[in-house]
Amino acid sequence: MSDQICPVHDTAIKLGEMIDSGQLKIPRNRWAAEEIQTLMIDIAWGNGGPEHMPAIDAKVRQLEAECTDDACRSVANFVASKLSQYREIFASHVDTHNCPSGDCVKLAPAPCQMSCPAGLDIPTYVTLIGMGRDAEAIDVIRRDCPFPWVCGLVCTRPCEFMCVRGRIDTPISIKVLKGFAAERAMSEGSYRNPSREPAKGKKVCIIGAGPAGLSAAYYLALKGYDVRVIEQYPVAGGMLLLGIPRYRLPREVIDREVQMLRELGVEFNFNTRFGSDTTWQQLKNEGFDAFFLAIGAHLSFQMNIPGEKDFPQVIEAVDFLRGVAMGDRQPPGKKVIVIGGGNVAIDAARSCLRLGSESVILAYRRTRAEMPADREEVEQAEEEGIRLEFLTIPHEIVGKDGRLQGLKCLRAQLVTIKGQDRKFPKAIAGSEFLMEADALISAIGEYVDAACLESVSGLDWGRRKTIHVDMVTMESNIEGVFCAGDAVTGPATVIEAIGGGKRAAESIHRYLSGIPQPKMPPVPTRRGRIDWLEVPASTKMTLKRPEMPLLNVDRRRTTFQQVELGYTENMVREEARRCLRCDICLRCGKCVEICRDKMGVDALQMGYFDFDHPVATDYRVTEERCILCGACATNCPTGAMKMEDRDDERVLSLCGTILNRKKLLYCESCGAVLGPARYLDFVRRRTESVAQVALPRNLCDLCARKSTAKFSADDTPVKRK
Amino acid sequence: MVFRRGQRVEIFRRSDDESWAGYMDAYVGLHGIITDPDNTINDPDALVEVSLEGKGTHRFPQDCIRLLED
Numbered sequence: 001m002s003d004q005i006c007p008v009h010d011t012a013i014k015l016g017e018m019i020d021s022g023q024l025k026i027p028r029n030r031w032a033a034e035e036i037q038t039l040m041i042d043i044a045w046g047n048g049g050p051e052h053m054p055a056i057d058a059k060v061r062q063l064e065a066e067c068t069d070d071a072c073r074s075v076a077n078f079v080a081s082k083l084s085q086y087r088e089i090f091a092s093h094v095d096t097h098n099c100p101s102g103d104c105v106k107l108a109p110a111p112c113q114m115s116c117p118a119g120l121d122i123p124t125y126v127t128l129i130g131m132g133r134d135a136e137a138i139d140v141i142r143r144d145c146p147f148p149w150v151c152g153l154v155c156t157r158p159c160e161f162m163c164v165r166g167r168i169d170t171p172i173s174i175k176v177l178k179g180f181a182a183e184r185a186m187s188e189g190s191y192r193n194p195s196r197e198p199a200k201g202k203k204v205c206i207i208g209a210g211p212a213g214l215s216a217a218y219y220l221a222l223k224g225y226d227v228r229v230i231e232q233y234p235v236a237g238g239m240l241l242l243g244i245p246r247y248r249l250p251r252e253v254i255d256r257e258v259q260m261l262r263e264l265g266v267e268f269n270f271n272t273r274f275g276s277d278t279t280w281q282q283l284k285n286e287g288f289d290a291f292f293l294a295i296g297a298h299l300s301f302q303m304n305i306p307g308e309k310d311f312p313q314v315i316e317a318v319d320f321l322r323g324v325a326m327g328d329r330q331p332p333g334k335k336v337i338v339i340g341g342g343n344v345a346i347d348a349a350r351s352c353l354r355l356g357s358e359s360v361i362l363a364y365r366r367t368r369a370e371m372p373a374d375r376e377e378v379e380q381a382e383e384e385g386i387r388l389e390f391l392t393i394p395h396e397i398v399g400k401d402g403r404l405q406g407l408k409c410l411r412a413q414l415v416t417i418k419g420q421d422r423k424f425p426k427a428i429a430g431s432e433f434l435m436e437a438d439a440l441i442s443a444i445g446e447y448v449d450a451a452c453l454e455s456v457s458g459l460d461w462g463r464r465k466t467i468h469v470d471m472v473t474m475e476s477n478i479e480g481v482f483c484a485g486d487a488v489t490g491p492a493t494v495i496e497a498i499g500g501g502k503r504a505a506e507s508i509h510r511y512l513s514g515i516p517q518p519k520m521p522p523v524p525t526r527r528g529r530i531d532w533l534e535v536p537a538s539t540k541m542t543l544k545r546p547e548m549p550l551l552n553v554d555r556r557r558t559t560f561q562q563v564e565l566g567y568t569e570n571m572v573r574e575e576a577r578r579c580l581r582c583d584i585c586l587r588c589g590k591c592v593e594i595c596r597d598k599m600g601v602d603a604l605q606m607g608y609f610d611f612d613h614p615v616a617t618d619y620r621v622t623e624e625r626c627i628l629c630g631a632c633a634t635n636c637p638t639g640a641m642k643m644e645d646r647d648d649e650r651v652l653s654l655c656g657t658i659l660n661r662k663k664l665l666y667c668e669s670c671g672a673v674l675g676p677a678r679y680l681d682f683v684r685r686r687t688e689s690v691a692q693v694a695l696p697r698n699l700c701d702l703c704a705r706k707s708t709a710k711f712s713a714d715d716t717p718v719k720r721k
Numbered sequence: 722m723v724f725r726r727g728q729r730v731e732i733f734r735r736s737d738d739e740s741w742a743g744y745m746d747a748y749v750g751l752h753g754i755i756t757d758p759d760n761t762i763n764d765p766d767a768l769v770e771v772s773l774e775g776k777g778t779h780r781f782p783q784d785c786i787r788l789l790e791d
Contacts, residue, residue, distance in 0.1 A: 114772075
């Protein structure tokens with residue numbers, strides 16, 4: 001159970017205690033307080049609507065006006081002060097139907113949703129996908145992320161790291177399910193934009209058509225704003241298109257999702273570099289009501305080694321990948337060295353191979369364990385023939401007559417510097433060696449090109465050379481100017497940029513509508529309360545996360561075809577059934593405690609409930625031990641644990657996972673339900689010391705009494721005296 | 722410490738770094754998982770992305786994060 005206190009729940013409880021104490025002597029005051037409490041409980045239990053907060057405010061005003069004694073005034077003041085202090089949280093409960101404290105048990109959000117920087121309602125769309133309702137799933141996703149197909153292919157998936165199923169075996173393959181649903185919906189023509197709000201008559205200028213800019217453009221367009229996006233390159237997508245090779249993210253995927261923005265009326269000005277092709281002053285003169293700066297981080301760090309500037313064959317990874325994305329199909333050289341250990345380095349190396357380079361070596365200063373690149377990407381690169389050289393420090397780039405000949409390197413060892421707990425690569429004296437190459441690609445990191453924003457005078461920059469903003473609202477220090485994406489975070493993830501763009505769009509809307517800005521980061525919104533998928537316990541335990549089918553290695557080495565081929569439909573539907581529906585079960589452990597400590601049965605082996613120290617989980621154990629007493633279901637605060645009689649069976653389930661089902665026995669005399677045999681045995685054993693064991697007949701209490709009583713009202717009518 | 726994806730960590734203190742926002746004070750003591758480490762240059766000064774249990778995903782300076790396990 002949550003150890004945090006939610007102000008909504010807490011206020012409702014304390015108000016209830018005040019009412020129960022009898023301090024409100026006048027019935028009219030008491031009724032008003034009770035009505036306020038009822039409205040607050042509605043909010044805490046997820047039944048709050050847009051009319052709840054105004055109704056509470058009206059009732060508080062009524063209470064304040066009608067108070068005639070100090071006791072009543074203290075109640076009115078208590079409620080008014082709580083509303084004033086926590087109004088944002090009250091409103092968030094109504095708007096999002098999520099309570100991140102977990103104190104409002106019905107509103108405890110799923111860890112996957114909370115972990116998503118864009119706040120996608122993952123349990124809802126995964127369940128919809130499991131039901132085969134792909135288009136509805138896409139509608140749910142696009143309320144928080146306009147690019148489900150893109151994210152379905154390249155998201156870094158923080159949700160999967162927090163996925164509770166990962167504490168049992170492996171996380172749900174959330175990313176791939178999303179990608180499947182988007183592709184299917186697009187293919188079927190059911191991938192549609194929601195309707196746009198009426199035009200607001202205000203216009204917003206967005207600088208940069210990367211994921212942050214496009215995300216903001218989408219949500220602002222939906223709100224009814226006129227949106228113009230300024231982009232220096234001739235295509236939309238930013239790093240999605242220019243930085244991620246098409247074997248990971250086909251261009252058509254980006255094009256199709258960007259087209260959805262065009263259909264909403266978003267205007268694009270391509271080949272327009274901010275600061276030179278169009279200026280800050282020109283745009284301000286055009287009368288834009290707000291600006292959103294999302295220029296990304298497109299400049300590469302220098303290696304600062306001799307020879308770096310001397311040879312045209314030494315190129316930066318970002319430039320190289322951009323060239324390839326824009327259609328340059330020439331290999332940079334026959335023997336290529338890529339320097340770096342991140343995803344950009346891996347992307348550059350694998351792209352060289354596909355362009356026809358004969359050998360590609362990736363040189364990295366540390367060891368495999370320190371490589372920041374995704375493990376899957378590294379493995380795929382090695383499968384394709386990329387050679388990894390670890391503990392290799394670039395020392396000097398050498399060549400002759402303007403032609404690169406190789407890279408002098410030093411071997412390194414990792415050492416710990418006194419006072420620091422991270423290991424640093426230290427060159428080993430005399431270990432110099434030459435790696436031959438005719439092209440060298442540097443991929444050691446990117447930073448923001450501040451020069452193009454020089455004209456935005458007064459813009460606050462942080463010491464990391466990123467734009468400094470309020471991370472809750474994405475508002476800069478200049479009124480009406482908002483920023484997000486890599487320009488704010490430094491090189492980060494696609495989903496962070498999308499989430500930042502969405503947050504900025506909401507803040508711009510508030511700014512232009514005169515609505516106060518929030519003080520706390522937004523709470524993700526629960527987009528639905530969808531039924532769970534019913535799955536037998538054995539199936540739930542034995543279903544495994546599918547392996548991703550990959551393109552064969554020969555084709556991967558020679559073409560830019562998509563490497564990950566995607567799951568089959570059957571794989572997708574089955575994978576969705578592994579979801580534990582953590583939006584319903586908050587893993588409070590009450591069921592386990594009751595079963596083990598109160599009933600002495602210990603039939604629930606839910607080791608995954610503990611975040612820090614998960615132990616073994618096996619749903620199948622329940623069927624072996626459970627007596628179907630229903631104590632767990634009765635004490636479940638959210639209704640996740642459910643016991644019900646279906647036909648001639650009693651069924652116990654947790655979020656749709658059938659933990660136990662047993663045949664019901666009926667009273668031999670009257671036909672009343674008695675419960676399963678195991679439950680009756682349990683009761684008999686528990687009561688045999690205090691009550692005579694009944695005859696081996698199955699009788700309900702009433703019929704049992706009748707059968708042993710001397711007289712019964714049925715056959716011996718009571719006579720009036 | 723070089724943080725890796727998937728490591729369990731604790732926000733064990735507030736940071737004096739400029740990226741520390743006031744609302745983050747409420748996160749001190751919470752546990753989470755590294756979801757995006759410093760993914761380019763292994764810079765001890767870089768912000769790393771942490772998913773906190775029940776509190777969303779945020780970027781933190783590394784001086785306020787410690788590992789809960791290897």
